[in-house]
Amino acid sequence: MPITDNEKTRRRALLKTHYDVENSHDMDGIMATFSPDGEMLYNRIPFTDPQSIRYAHNLLGFSGTDGAFEDIHNYIDGEHFTDDEIIVEGRLCGKHVGEFQGIEPTGRNVELPFVAFYHFDKTDKLISERVVMNLGVLIASG
Numbered sequence: 001m002p003i004t005d006n007e008k009t010r011r012r013a014l015l016k017t018h019y020d021v022e023n024s025h026d027m028d029g030i031m032a033t034f035s036p037d038g039e040m041l042y043n044r045i046p047f048t049d050p051q052s053i054r055y056a057h058n059l060l061g062f063s064g065t066d067g068a069f070e071d072i073h074n075y076i077d078g079e080h081f082t083d084d085e086i087i088v089e090g091r092l093c094g095k096h097v098g099e100f101q102g103i104e105p106t107g108r109n110v111e112l113p114f115v116a117f118y119h120f121d122k123t124d125k126l127i128s129e130r131v132v133m134n135l136g137v138l139i140a141s142g
Contacts, residue, residue, distance in 0.1 A: 003081050011086040012079070014120045022057070023073050025064035030057055035125035042131050043101075061094060068105070069094035085128075088116045096138060103138045110137050 014033070021029030031054055034040075040047040040056055047056045061067025072094035080087040092112045097105050114133040121127045 003083060008081055008086075010124075011081070011118070011120060014124055014126075015076075015079075015086055015088070015118055018118070018126065019074055019076065022062050025062055025072075027054065027057060027063045030054075030062060033126050034129075035121055035123070035127045038125065038127050038129070040129045040131070043133055043135075059100070060092075061098075066098070068096065068098040068100035069110075070097050071095055085117045085119045088114075088118070090114055090116065092133065100138065101135065103135065106138060112137060 018030070018033040021033065031050060034050065034053060036050065038050075038053065040053045042056055045056075047053045057063065059067060061069035061072040069092070072092065075091045075093065076088050077091060078089035080089075090113070092114060093110070095109050096103075096107065099105060112133050112135060114131055116132070117128070117130040118126060119128040
């Protein structure tokens with residue numbers, strides 16, 4: 001069954017809310033976009049409860065302090081729809097200031113391209129966020 005324009009509009013609005021709170025480094029706001037039983041999968045690493053989802057966002061730097069990246073911001077470059085999800089082609093931008101997944105800080109401003117799949121439930125909460133991010137720029141000489 002084709003997705004309706006109303007459903008596309010709903011998903012875009014929910015995604016915008018999620019990205020707005022991420023980009024404003026509002027950790028409580030980020031967590032409020034997730035369902036209590038929501039999950040996040042980042043480069044195949046599962047975060048399956050609110051505490052671990054919060055931890056993952058803090059580790060990246062979305063709390064605004066002590067993360068691997070400072071001045072972190074997500075950009076949406078394209079979006080696509082399936083029957084259940086909105087899919088984003090995007091970039092995470094920021095300065096790499098802390099160790100991240102075994103990669104020592106480079107001190108450089110970086111753009112990390114990603115593809116992310118978001119599934120919202122009927123109560124407008126995220127039940128699944130799956131992100132595949134290219135970390136190659138972190139290990140490239142520069």
